[in-house]
Amino acid sequence: DKIKQGLSKTRENLSGKLDSILKLNKKIDDETLEELEELLISADIGVDTTQMLIEKLKENSKNISTPLELKEALKKEMINLFPQKNTSLIYPTVMLIVGVNGVGKTTSIGKLAYKFKNEGKKVLLVAADTFRAAAIEQLEIWGQRVGVDVIKHKEGSDPASVLFDALQAGKARKSDIIICDTAGRLHTKKNLMEELKKLHRVCQKEYPEANLVNLMVLDATTGQNALVQARIFKDAVDFSGIILTKLDGTAKGGIAVAIASELGIPVWYVGVGEGIDDLYEFDPRDFTEAILN
Ligand code: GDP
Numbered sequence: 001d002k003i004k005q006g007l008s009k010t011r012e013n014l015s016g017k018l019d020s021i022l023k024l025n026k027k028i029d030d031e032t033l034e035e036l037e038e039l040l041i042s043a044d045i046g047v048d049t050t051q052m053l054i055e056k057l058k059e060n061s062k063n064i065s066t067p068l069e070l071k072e073a074l075k076k077e078m079i080n081l082f083p084q085k086n087t088s089l090i091y092p093t094v095m096l097i098v099g100v101n102g103v104g105k106t107t108s109i110g111k112l113a114y115k116f117k118n119e120g121k122k123v124l125l126v127a128a129d130t131f132r133a134a135a136i137e138q139l140e141i142w143g144q145r146v147g148v149d150v151i152k153h154k155e156g157s158d159p160a161s162v163l164f165d166a167l168q169a170g171k172a173r174k175s176d177i178i179i180c181d182t183a184g185r186l187h188t189k190k191n192l193m194e195e196l197k198k199l200h201r202v203c204q205k206e207y208p209e210a211n212l213v214n215l216m217v218l219d220a221t222t223g224q225n226a227l228v229q230a231r232i233f234k235d236a237v238d239f240s241g242i243i244l245t246k247l248d249g250t251a252k253g254g255i256a257v258a259i260a261s262e263l264g265i266p267v268w269y270v271g272v273g274e275g276i277d278d279l280y281e282f283d284p285r286d287f288t289e290a291i292l293n
Contacts, residue, residue: 003280006272007290010253014043014291022067032070033057043251044223046258053077075288081261082284085241085268091121091176092210094167094203098196098237099217100229101184104245104271106135108217109179110142111271111279116177117146124173126166126180127152128159128199139181145276149173159183160198167207178210186232193236200237215268217243218259221250230263241268244282248272253291256282 004011021035033054040050056077057064064070095112099105113123125143129135133155143150151166163180170178182199183192203212216239218226226244233239242260247253247270256267267282 004290006248007253009251010291013251015293028064028070043254045254049258049261075292078288079284083264083266085266090211093177093213094210095179095213096199097215098182098233099184100186103217103219105217106138108243109181112179113146113148114276121176123148124170124175124178125150126163128162129181129183130157130159131183131185159195160202163199163202196237213240215241215243220244220247220255223252223255226255239265241266243269245271
């Protein structure tokens with residue numbers, strides 16, 4: 001399937017090397033685990049997370065004597081590292097989509113709009129990245145493509161007032177899901193974080209009945225840098241989940257494991273291509289099977 005295809009670069013990197021380690025060391029010993037540790041770190045799973053995994057395997061070593069048992073134990077421990085996505089969506093929902101420019105935020109919003117519309121939901125998009133005219137235009141293009149309305153103001157206007165209008169419109173039109181784009185200019189970090197907090201407050205004040213979901217978009221091809229970005233945003237706002245994009249373009253898919261285990265934020269969706277239907281709900285089991293097959 002498409003997720004598996006999208007993760008092929010990561011799988012080739014990880015699984016191919018894993019097989020050669022396990023073949024060289026028919027008996028599972030400390031050396032095998034050391035080689036495994038190196039491999040996991042090189043696959044962007046992260047030093048801390050890798051060490052945690054290796055510890056778990058050591059604790060469990062009496063049950064692991066064959067390469068196959070090691071692989072299965074590794075999969076199991078990896079799956080356990082992912083925090084559970086604890087809520088399915090309750091409507092109406094307001095989704096605030098946050099992330100640095102270029103990570104694939106607008107594309108992901110377009111894909112989400114398409115997905116929810118196909119599920120029969122009434123979708124409204126909000127162009128609250130008022131910092132760049134291009135961002136507003138790009139969202140409008142997605143709106144037309146998917147066939148959903150976009151609430152927008154002029155470039156440079158107050159993002160909170162765009163969201164305010166969108167919430168009123170969403171209530172009046174009985175939208176099931178209101179998806180809000182936000183600015184991603186990290187060079188004015190402090191202002192950006194204040195802006196995001198303000199958007200939050202607007203939602204809570206103007207539409208308390210709606211279920212507020214904060215999603216952070218991270219670009220998998222940036223590897224460990226995605227973790228750095230995530231920590232900066234996490235300090236300002238509480239996140240419900242992560243959208244991890246561009247998994248198709250990287251062998252660094254292991255970053256999903258690091259992000260989930262080190263931030264404790266579940267991955268909700270993954271992007272595996274530029275197409276409108278290249279966004280999938282994340283499933284830890286499918287993901288792990290796809291990269292360690
Ligand atoms: P934004 O600045 O965060 O809104 O980023 P955009 O949505 O404009 O995306 C930046 C680029 O990344 C565009 O060329 C998108 O087509 C591309 N992109 C977004 N998501 C994915 C993905 O999952 N896979 C691939 N290969 N490209 C993606």
